[in-house]
Every structure is written in structure tokens, then in C-alpha cells.
Amino acid sequence: MRRNALVVVANRLPVDETVAPDGVREWRRSPGGLVSALHPTLHHTQATWVGWTGVTDVAPELPDLAGVRLRAVPLSKLDFEEYYEGFANSTLWPLYHDATEQPVYHRRWWESYQRVNRRFAEAAAEAAPPNATVWIHDYHLQLVPAMLRGLRPDVRIGFFMHIPFPPAELFMQLPRRNDLLYGLLGADLVGFQDQYGARNFTQLASRVLGLPVRHPEIEVNGRVVRVGAFPNSIDMADMEALARRDEVVRRAAQIREDLGNPEKIILGVDRLDYTKGIEQRLKAYRELLSDGRVKVQDTVMVQVAVPSRERVEHYRILRDRVEREVGRINGEFGRVGVAAVHYLINQSFDRTELAALYRAADVMMITPLRDGMNLVAKEYVASRVDVTGALVLSEFAGAATELTDAYLVNPHDLDGLKDTLVRCLEAGTGDISRRMRMMRRHVRAHDVRAWAQSYLAALHDASGLGRLVL
Numbered sequence: 085m086r087r088n089a090l091v092v093v094a095n096r097l098p099v100d101e102t103v104a105p106d107g108v109r110e111w112r113r114s115p116g117g118l119v120s121a122l123h124p125t126l127h128h129t130q131a132t133w134v135g136w137t138g139v140t141d142v143a144p145e146l147p148d149l150a151g152v153r154l155r156a157v158p159l160s161k162l163d164f165e166e167y168y169e170g171f172a173n174s175t176l177w178p179l180y181h182d183a184t185e186q187p188v189y190h191r192r193w194w195e196s197y198q199r200v201n202r203r204f205a206e207a208a209a210e211a212a213p214p215n216a217t218v219w220i221h222d223y224h225l226q227l228v229p230a231m232l233r234g235l236r237p238d239v240r241i242g243f244f245m246h247i248p249f250p251p252a253e254l255f256m257q258l259p260r261r262n263d264l265l266y267g268l269l270g271a272d273l274v275g276f277q278d279q280y281g282a283r284n285f286t287q288l289a290s291r292v293l294g295l296p297v298r299h300p301e302i303e304v305n306g307r308v309v310r311v312g313a314f315p316n317s318i319d320m321a322d323m324e325a326l327a328r329r330d331e332v333v334r335r336a337a338q339i340r341e342d343l344g345n346p347e348k349i350i351l352g353v354d355r356l357d358y359t360k361g362i363e364q365r366l367k368a369y370r371e372l373l374s375d376g377r378v379k380v381q382d383t384v385m386v387q388v389a390v391p392s393r394e395r396v397e398h399y400r401i402l403r404d405r406v407e408r409e410v411g412r413i414n415g416e417f418g419r420v421g422v423a424a425v426h427y428l429i430n431q432s433f434d435r436t437e438l439a440a441l442y443r444a445a446d447v448m449m450i451t452p453l454r455d456g457m458n459l460v461a462k463e464y465v466a467s468r469v470d471v472t473g474a475l476v477l478s479e480f481a482g483a484a485t486e487l488t489d490a491y492l493v494n495p496h497d498l499d500g501l502k503d504t505l506v507r508c509l510e511a512g513t514g515d516i517s518r519r520m521r522m523m524r525r526h527v528r529a530h531d532v533r534a535w536a537q538s539y540l541a542a543l544h545d546a547s548g549l550g551r552l553v554l
Contacts, residue, residue, distance in 0.1 A: 088215060088216055089130045089132070089212065089216040090131045090132075090216070090540075091132045091133075091134060091216055091219070092122060092131065092134065092135075093134045093135070093208045093218060093221065094220075094222060095135060097135035097146070097156060098114055098152075099111040099146065099149060100138060111149075113149060122532075122536070125533065126152045127150065127151065131153070132154075132155060132211045133149075133153070133155070134155045134157060134207050134211055135154075135157060136158075136159050137156050140160055140161045140164050141160055143156040153211075155207055157204055157207045158203075159200065163196060166190075166193045166197075167193070167196040167199070167224075168224070170193035170197075171194055175188055175189055175258075176223045178398075179255070179258065180248055180249060180250050180254075181247065181455075182250065182453070182454045184358055184453050184454060185398050187257070189258075194259070197227070201226075201228050202227075202231055204225055205228045208228065209236045214238055215239065215240075216240075217239065217242070218232060218239050218240070218241050218242070219242045219244065219539075219540075220242065220244075221243075221244055222244070222245060223245065223246075223247055226268050228243075229243050229267060229268055229269070229271040230268075231267070233271075240272050240543060241271045242273045242539065242540070242543040243268055243274050244276075244316075245281060246457070248456050248482070249276055249280075249282075249284050249285055251287075252287055252288050252291055256292065262292060265288060268285070269302065269309050271309060272307075272309065272310065273309070273310045273312065273543040274310070274312075275312055275539055275542075276314070277313065277314070277315055277456045277457050278315065282299075285311055286300070286311050289304075290302075299311070300312055308546075312542055314535060314538055314539045315482060315483075316459065316532075316535055317527065318459050318463055318466060318531065318532055319531060320527050320528050323439070323466035324466055324467070324469055326436065326439045327439050328469055329436070332443060336440040336441075336444040339441065340444050343384050343386070343426065344422060346382060347382045348384075348509050349384055349386060349445045350383065350445065350447045351386050351388070351442070351447070352387045352451075353448075353460050354388070354389060354390070354460070355389070355390045355391075356389040356403055356429070358399075358453075359453050359454050359455065360452045360455075361495040362389065362402075363402075363405060363406060364453075364495050364496070364498065364501065365449055365451050365495070366406070368502045369424075369505070370417075371498065371502060372505065374416075378505075380418065380419065380422060384425075385424065386425075386426045386445070387425060387426070387427050387428070388429075388430070389403075389406065389427070389429045390430060391403070403429075407427070410425050439467050442468070443467055446472075447473070447505070447509065448461070448474070449476045450475070450477050450478060451476065451495040451501065452481050452495065453478070453480060454480045454481075455481040455482060457481070459483075461477055461481065461487060461490070465520065468520050468524065471524065472513070472516060472517065472520065473520055475487065475519075475523065476490065476504055477492055477493070478494075478495045480495070486526055486530065487527075489518075489519040489523050491504050491507065491519075
């Protein structure tokens with residue numbers, strides 16, 4: 085077993101710029117799925133993180149973050165508009181999420197995507213010591229593996245897709261589909277959240293590129309590329325410790341008191357995204373109130389929405405629709421001083437506040453129309469240290485393949501969604517505890533460290549260069 089350097093390449097660096105009251109600017113660790121997932125792993129090796137700061141037209145020298153070196157890749161305003169908002173989030177994102185919204189295709193966006201991917205590949209090539217391991221992440225950077233291989237054939241290259249990877253019928257709509265596939269095939273190992281994504285990719289390599297495929301291997305240019313499923317996870321121990329803190333316990337009790345000490349609290353925590361099923365969830369709740377199956381004096385819903393990509397028209401329209409639906413529910417069913425739905429929109433919720441919300445909620449509703457994994461589901465499970473709480477989980481979230489003891493639903497089926505929610509609200513403590521105990525056992529055994537070790541072990545087996553010690 086050899087100890088090698090690890091270079092993580094992702095669209096965003098794990099920091100946000102903050103401005104103190106005295107005007108001093110500083111960089112702090114940011115929240116987020118990838119940051120939370122990788123942070124525990126990076127402590128155990130010589131690591132560099134290559135990515136964008138989130139601020140256009142600058143690429144500052146950054147201090148180390150808990151021993152991890154940070155290397156900033158610059159993006160101009162035009163790059164942001166065409167590479168990020170354009171090709172990544174108006175072309176790839178909707179297509180990879182089952183075309184929930186119609187993808188948009190512009191040739192200039194593709195040119196920008198190529199240009200920015202080349203910039204990331206060059207930064208990774210410069211940051212990687214000889215024989216390093218380079219782990220590239222997500223749909224923003226699908227051309228980087230092949231570009232990096234051309235620049236640095238000595239490094240081992242892994243790629244992991246955090247979002248769903250679509251079937252051939254959808255993927256083949258892309259005008260530059262061959263380029264994207266060959267870009268990914270520059271890696272030694274291409275990882276996905278589940279077997280569906282892995283199978284879709286190998287089928288496309290055979291059907292579109294005509295490459296020899298013996299699942300889980302693809303032959304390309306005299307090399308063998310491995311393909312596999314590696315479900316992402318969270319730091320279970322860290323979430324449990326946070327949920328047990330006295331301040332979190334006190335805050336959870338305060339939240340219940342502020343909400344009027346209802347019998348049941350239903351919670352949703354999502355990025356404000358059309359893939360998350362927020363509108364369907366609110367409509368189901370409104371119909372339950374209208375039917376009299378749920379009463380405001382007994383039950384309250386809290387919906388936390390974190391804004392995302394607000395400059396993209398789809399997201400502005402969604403925000404307006406969600407706010408109108410919340411207003412309609414509260415107008416019809418709220419009472420003086422008592423709202424039926426408490427809608428909280430915030431740029432970034434403090435982890436302590438989120439843990440308190442998780443502990444306060446009797447029912448967690450995670451109902452995406454499509455999701456690669458959804459780590460919020462696992463965070464909720466980890467936070468329920470008293471082995472209570474019901475998880476309503478969409479069948480179309482990657483987490484559903486692991487958390488099979490959740491109350492699984494089809495979010496498109498509003499009647500089924502309503503029936504399942506009522507079932508959760510009326511479930512006995514024995515059934516609730518049994519389900520939560522089984523889910524907690526699974527997340528503990530398959531935490532973020534296990535995910536990273538599993539992926540990196542497979543990468544180093546695929547590259548034939550020996551293991552990376554974590």
C-alpha cells in the first residue's frame with residue numbers, strides 16, 4: 085500500500101467568501117453535499133482541491149482549509165453564464181433528471197463548456213504531483229478526464245457522477261454526445277450513484293460509440309475503463325454528535341414551541357429546484373387539509389427552501405409558484421397567528437439549525453421527481469438518535485435503493501402521496517422505531533468514509549497502481 089497525493093477536482097471549492105462587520109473578507113468552509121461528503125476523507129491524506137470560488141473574474145490565492153490545499157480556477161462572467169448557467173444547468177441538468185424541464189441547446193454554450201473544462205484539466209495537471217490520484221466530480225466536468233489523461237498520463241484518474249445518469253433514449257438527444265462519452269472514458273474508473281446509471285453508461289458506450297463492453301468494463305484506445313455504482317453518504321458519527329448537543333436539543337424544543345406545540349410536524353428541506361417535487365408535496369398537503377384528513381390544529385408543515393441558480397428563468401418561475409401555493413394554503417386553512425405552512429427561504433441554513441429542525445420533525449418528506457442520492461434523507465436518519473421519526477421518501481431518489489425501510493412513494497401519484505403521509509401521521513411508535521432503527525443501522529455501516537474507501541479502492545484496482553492509504 086503506497087501513500088499518494090489526492091487531488092479533488094470539482095466545479096466549486098469548499099469555501100465561501102464572507103465579509104465581517106469590520107469589512108474584512110475571509111473564506112470559510114461552505115455547506116453542501118459534496119463538501120460534506122469529502123471533508124472527512126481529505127483529513128487522512130495529502131490533498132489538494134481544485135475548483136472555482138463562486139466569484140467571477142478573480143482567482144485568489146487561498147489559505148489551506150483544515151490541511152487541504154485550495155487551488156482556484158477562474159471563471160469570467162461569460163463563463164458563468166454559458167458554461168455554468170447554460171450548458172451545465174440548462175442543458176445537462178434537466179436532461180439528466182429525466183427531462184423534468186425541457187433542456188436548452190446552444191452551440192456557444194458547448195464551446196464555453198469545452199473551454200472551461202480545459203482550464204480545469206490544466207489546473208489539475210499543474211496541481212498533481214507525480215503518480216497522484218485525481219478524483220473528478222460531477223456533470224460540470226465530464227470532459228476533464230480525457231483532457232487530463234492527455235496532459236498527465238502518469239496520474240490515475242477517477243470520475244464520480246453525483247446526479248442521475250440518463251438512459252440512452254434521453255442522452256442521445258445531446259448534440260455532442262460522443263464528446264461527452266469519450267470525455268468520461270478518459271478515467272480509469274467511472275462511478276455512479278446506482279447500478280442504473282452504470283448500466284446506462286455502458287449501454288451508451290456500446291450503442292453510440294461501438295466500443296467492446298463486458299460489464300463492468302469498457303475497452304477504449306487500448307485501455308480498460310471500469311464502471312461501477314458507489315452510493316454516496318454522510319458522516320454519520322458527526323451528524324449524531326451534532327444532534328445530541330444540548331443546544332440542538334434546546335433549539336428543537338423551542339421550534340416546537342414556536343410552532344404552537346402541534347401533535348405532528350412535517351418537514352421538507354430542499355434546494356429550490358424543479359426536480360425536488362416541492363409543488364407536488366404542497367398540493368398533497370393542501371388536499372389533505374381540504375379533505376379534513378389533516379387538521380391545522382394538530383399538524384403543521386415546515387418547508388425550508390435554499391435558493392439556487394436564481395438567474396435562470398426556470399428557477400424564478402418555480403419560486404413564484406411555490407410562494408403562491410404557500411400563500412393559498414395559509415389563506416384557506418391558516419388561522420390568526422397559526423399558519424398551516426411555515427415557508428423558510430434562506431441562502432444557507434446553519435448546520436445546528438438544520439439538526440434542530442430534523443430533531444423537531446415527526447415526519448420528513450423528501451419527494452424529488454428525480455435525484456441522484458439526496459443526502460438530506462440520510463442526515464435526517466442520522467439525527468434521529470432517539471430512534472423516532474418517519475421518513476417519506478420518493479422512489480426516484482437514489483437513497484430509496486438503500487433506505488428501503490422508509491415510507492416509499494411515487495411523487496407523481498398525489499393520492500398515493502396523501503395516503504402515505506396520513507399513514508405516517510397515524511403510525512404506531514413500534515412501526516416508526518423499527519423502520520428508523522433499520523435505516524440508522526444501514527447509514528452507520530455505509531457512511532461517507534466507507535463510500536470514499538470503496539471508490540478509491542476500486543479506482544486503484546482499476547488503474548493497477550496500488551492502493552491509496554486513507
